[in-house]
Amino acid sequence: MSWGLAIWASALALAAAALAVTRDSVVHALLLLLAALVALGVAFFALASPFAGAIQLLIYAGAVVAVFVFVIMTVEAGPEARARERALLAGAWRWPAVVAVAALVPMLIGLGGAEEGTPGGVGAAELGLLMFGEWAVATELVSLLLIAGLIGVRALSRKGRDGE
Amino acid sequence: MLAYLLLLVPMPPLGGFLLLALDPYRLDRRAVQAAALAAGCAPLLIVAPLAIANLSGAWGDQVAPIFTLGVGNFEVALAMGIDAMSAVAALTVAFVSACVMIYALDYMSYAGTPDLRRFFALMNLFVAGMLAMVLAADSITFFLGWELMGLCSFFLISYNMTSPRAFAAGQKAFLITRIADAALLAGLLLLFLEAGSVRLAELIPAGAVAEPVRGSIIAALLLIGALGKSAQVPFHTWLPTAMAGPTPVSALLHSATMVAAGAVLLARFAPVIEAHPVVAGATALAGVTTALFGAACAVAQTDVKRLLAYSSISQIGYMVAAVGVGAPAVAMAHFVVHAAFKSLLFMAAGVMSHAGGGSTAIDSLRGAARATPIAFLCYAAGAASLAGLPFVTAGWWSKEAILASALAAGPLGVAIWAAALAAAVLTGIYAFRPVLVAAATPAQPRRRCREHPLAIAPLVVLAFLSLAGGVAVAPMTELMGGHPPHPAHWVEIVGAAAALGGLAGSVAVVFTPALAARVRRARKLRAGLQFDARYYALLVRPYRRLVRHLSGREGAWVDRLGRPPDGATADPVGQATVALGLWLRRVVLTPFTPDRIDIAWMRSAAGIGRVAERGRHLQTGRVRDYALALAVGLAALLILGWGMTWR
Amino acid sequence: MTGLNALLALSGGLFVTGLFGVLARRTIVLQLVSLEIMLAGPALAFVAAGAHHGSVEGTAMFLLVLALAAAEVAVGLAIYLHLRRHAGGGDADAATRLRR
Numbered sequence: 001m002s003w004g005l006a007i008w009a010s011a012l013a014l015a016a017a018a019l020a021v022t023r024d025s026v027v028h029a030l031l032l033l034l035a036a037l038v039a040l041g042v043a044f045f046a047l048a049s050p051f052a053g054a055i056q057l058l059i060y061a062g063a064v065v066a067v068f069v070f071v072i073m074t075v076e077a078g079p080e081a082r083a084r085e086r087a088l089l090a091g092a093w094r095w096p097a098v099v100a101v102a103a104l105v106p107m108l109i110g111l112g113g114a115e116e117g118t119p120g121g122v123g124a125a126e127l128g129l130l131m132f133g134e135w136a137v138a139t140e141l142v143s144l145l146l147i148a149g150l151i152g153v154r155a156l157s158r159k160g161r162d163g164e
Numbered sequence: 165m166l167a168y169l170l171l172l173v174p175m176p177p178l179g180g181f182l183l184l185a186l187d188p189y190r191l192d193r194r195a196v197q198a199a200a201l202a203a204g205c206a207p208l209l210i211v212a213p214l215a216i217a218n219l220s221g222a223w224g225d226q227v228a229p230i231f232t233l234g235v236g237n238f239e240v241a242l243a244m245g246i247d248a249m250s251a252v253a254a255l256t257v258a259f260v261s262a263c264v265m266i267y268a269l270d271y272m273s274y275a276g277t278p279d280l281r282r283f284f285a286l287m288n289l290f291v292a293g294m295l296a297m298v299l300a301a302d303s304i305t306f307f308l309g310w311e312l313m314g315l316c317s318f319f320l321i322s323y324n325m326t327s328p329r330a331f332a333a334g335q336k337a338f339l340i341t342r343i344a345d346a347a348l349l350a351g352l353l354l355l356f357l358e359a360g361s362v363r364l365a366e367l368i369p370a371g372a373v374a375e376p377v378r379g380s381i382i383a384a385l386l387l388i389g390a391l392g393k394s395a396q397v398p399f400h401t402w403l404p405t406a407m408a409g410p411t412p413v414s415a416l417l418h419s420a421t422m423v424a425a426g427a428v429l430l431a432r433f434a435p436v437i438e439a440h441p442v443v444a445g446a447t448a449l450a451g452v453t454t455a456l457f458g459a460a461c462a463v464a465q466t467d468v469k470r471l472l473a474y475s476s477i478s479q480i481g482y483m484v485a486a487v488g489v490g491a492p493a494v495a496m497a498h499f500v501v502h503a504a505f506k507s508l509l510f511m512a513a514g515v516m517s518h519a520g521g522g523s524t525a526i527d528s529l530r531g532a533a534r535a536t537p538i539a540f541l542c543y544a545a546g547a548a549s550l551a552g553l554p555f556v557t558a559g560w561w562s563k564e565a566i567l568a569s570a571l572a573a574g575p576l577g578v579a580i581w582a583a584a585l586a587a588a589v590l591t592g593i594y595a596f597r598p599v600l601v602a603a604a605t606p607a608q609p610r611r612r613c614r615e616h617p618l619a620i621a622p623l624v625v626l627a628f629l630s631l632a633g634g635v636a637v638a639p640m641t642e643l644m645g646g647h648p649p650h651p652a653h654w655v656e657i658v659g660a661a662a663a664l665g666g667l668a669g670s671v672a673v674v675f676t677p678a679l680a681a682r683v684r685r686a687r688k689l690r691a692g693l694q695f696d697a698r699y700y701a702l703l704v705r706p707y708r709r710l711v712r713h714l715s716g717r718e719g720a721w722v723d724r725l726g727r728p729p730d731g732a733t734a735d736p737v738g739q740a741t742v743a744l745g746l747w748l749r750r751v752v753l754t755p756f757t758p759d760r761i762d763i764a765w766m767r768s769a770a771g772i773g774r775v776a777e778r779g780r781h782l783q784t785g786r787v788r789d790y791a792l793a794l795a796v797g798l799a800a801l802l803i804l805g806w807g808m809t810w811r
Numbered sequence: 812m813t814g815l816n817a818l819l820a821l822s823g824g825l826f827v828t829g830l831f832g833v834l835a836r837r838t839i840v841l842q843l844v845s846l847e848i849m850l851a852g853p854a855l856a857f858v859a860a861g862a863h864h865g866s867v868e869g870t871a872m873f874l875l876v877l878a879l880a881a882a883e884v885a886v887g888l889a890i891y892l893h894l895r896r897h898a899g900g901g902d903a904d905a906a907t908r909l910r911r
Contacts, residue, residue, distance in 0.1 A: 006818060006862075013825065017848045020844060020845075021828055021841070026840050033844050033848065036851065043818075049862055055873075060877060060880070074892075088836070092835050095792065096792070096835040103802055106806035107823040107827075111816045111819055117864035117865065122861060126867040131871055142878045143878075149885050157892065787842075788842075791834055795830055
């Protein structure tokens with residue numbers, strides 16, 4: 001387990017994310033998102049949580065980004081769109097930036113004071129025991145959430161009801 | 165615990181009054197009569213066992229507190245209580261009220277009175293007031309009952325509202341008793357200051373041990389209060405004219421209960437009176453003078469109700485005199501006996517006069533013996549008791565007790581005894597006059613009238629009591645703490661002779677034409693020695709003149725304040741007050757005319773609306789704006805959290 | 812500064828970056844992308860804390876967060892497609908029907 005590698009990878013992820021939110025092309029933003037998520041996966045591997053890393057790469061960087069790609073295939077991304085996006089961003093970044101910084105500063109200052117822990121890796125077996133042992137209820141609730149999401153998506157995408 | 169039943173005693177008539185007085189609540193005639201009957205007879209049912217238990221010694225003297233109020237250093241503790249005297253009085257009052265109420269059920273249907281409800285409501289209120297007064301253990305409840313009785317007397321005397329004579333009679337009664345009540349109130353207040361408590365058990369001893377001057381003043385004030393209510397000289401002028409009210413009213417209020425309330429007052433406060441010899445002597449003199457005066461005037465009357473009114477005045481004079489010579493228990497015994505036969509006399513006279521066409525003149529009673537024999541016999545029994553026929557009537561026993569007590573009270577007592585004896589002779593004369601007239605054969609033979617059992621039953625009961633009740637006089641006196649006097653034999657013989665002499669005199673007056681003519685010509689006596697006329701000239705006329713003078717010829721001066729003063733008004737105080745009021749209104753109220761307040765209010769309401777309008781712009785419906793709000797909140801919370809750890 | 816603190820700082824930075832993106836961008840797709848970045852921040856924090864303490868609960872929390880993010884992306888994109896068809900053509904500011 002290497003903290004240095006984890007920090008390096010997370011810093012990369014942060015940089016990618018910062019770039020992602022400021023692109024005027026949707027495709028570029030998406031690709032940078034992918035980069036951020038992959039970097040995070042690397043960080044997880046560096047933190048001796050291979051299961052978390054694997055899941056991150058599979059689902060976050062895999063499935064979620066794939067869904068995004070399906071959707072933006074239908075979005076026009078020509079130069080006019082990019083120009084429009086740039087104009088919109090130019091006019092709207094000030095206050096959000098202030099608020100973001102205002103939210104960040106206390107978080108940074110409040111760091112420290114974590115108790116000395118025993119760093120170590122975690123395996124999938126322990127994870128399974130926890131998820132379906134102590135945290136079984138939470139797991140069930142999350143599965144309920146996924147079902148709800150599924151139903152919601154199906155309901156929203158029905159073509160029969162128009163003008164609703 | 166059981167003492168709280170005492171509080172229940174005046175409740176039925178009070179409830180009856182409320183039920184009958186609530187106008188929107190429709191009641192038909194039968195319901196009114198039933199309610200009146202129930203409410204009038206219920207107190208007897210409640211108080212009889214209590215009184216008998218107390219008198220027989222099984223139940224000691226009780227006091228049931230109503231409520232207590234602490235005022236500074238004093239304590240005002242209202243209560244009702246029972247002891248021998250109030251037990252006897254309450255029993256009498258409840259019994260006679262029940263009898264009269266039953267009688268009135270029949271009597272009032274004769275007159276075809278349209279507003280029976282009002283009559284019975286007021287009668288019930290009166291009964292409640294009298295019971296409250298009799299059972300009171302503190303001066304406030306006592307005075308409350310006293311005043312309530314006076315009020316009901318006014319309403320009942322002037323019951324026939326269309327008759328100006330009745331109304332004037334009620335007014336006169338009310339005013340005169342009110343003046344006396346003021347004296348009574350003053351006396352009670354002075355007693356309160358002496359004793360520091362309102363309970364009678366503490367007031368009476370305090371009055372007895374008060375220093376001579378103050379105590380005499382208190383006793384004199386109480387005496388004046390009693391004299392006024394009991395229609396004694398010089399306050400007697402209201403009772404004969406009060407006969408303008410219906411007969412049951414006369415039977416209950418103005419013979420048995422209310423007018424005798426003064427005697428009850430004196431008997432109750434007897435220790436106070438006896439402790440101050442001057443006032444005691446004045447009481448005895450006032451009592452016996454009234455007895456003589458009342459009897460004399462009664463002899464000359466031509467109206468049976470007025471005759472009985474003067475008779476009441478005279479008999480209560482006996483009671484007052486008994487208190488004056490130091491025998492309050494004997495006075496109370498006479499109160500009980502008098503209540504029985506006087507109410508009987510009034511009711512029987514009412515029945516006989518109804519049979520004779522409604523007029524209450526003695527001459528119209530001629531032939532009533534044949535028309536209404538039972539009523540006549542009852543009347544005769546009552547008259548015998550009134551005159552005090554020896555040994556067979558209760559009146560004899562109680563009057564003899566009074567005469568004997570007077571004789572035993574020293575030299576002044578002898579004079580009182582002599583005067584009372586003379587009054588007894590006159591009593592005999594006037595008592596039997598209506599009896600003999602009624603027994604005489606009329607010009608035209610009269611057929612037998614139907615006598616309703618409701619009217620007759622009370623008469624019979626009371627007649628029985630008037631005759632056989634003599635045996636109870638001595639035990640009653642003892643129970644009430646007095647000593648039944650044992651007069652020498654010659655005193656009894658003289659008393660018997662007086663009563664029989666009165667009977668003989670009555671026969672003589674009725675059947676001897678010369679004497680009858682003398683009596684008919686005694687106009688001054690008939691008019692009560694013109695006390696009425698003299699009071700009118702002395703007091704009423706100048707007062708009215710003064711009122712007219714103060715009201716001004718052009719109308720009340722208060723009206724002139726609205727106009728600019730012409731310098732001739734003599735009421736600067738009133739004028740200044742009105743001017744001040746007008747100025748205050750202009751300065752203080754007009755700036756706050758409803759318009760301005762209203763406008764300010766509406767403007768503030770509109771302001772709220774405007775704020776809401778502006779606030780509406782916060783709701784853009786855009787996700788980003790809401791997200792911004794959330795983010796700002798989050799940042800603020802984080803800063804707050806950081807700040808709170810900053811130590 | 813310890814490794815954990817650095818990672819926590821970085822996760823805070825990820826979160827704030829995502830926040831900025833949600834507030835500043837008007838296109839719904841880009842807002843969704845920013846939301847993903849926002850969710851990645853606490854995910855990193857959880858895993859880092861779990862590694863620091865050697866506890867499996869960090870990874871378990873990360874799994875829950877991941878499930879949440881997946882569901883949210885699915886529904887969000889469905890809404891985006893719906894809105895693009897019916898109202899505003901993908902502009903977040905055009906969907907103002909919640910105003911009333």
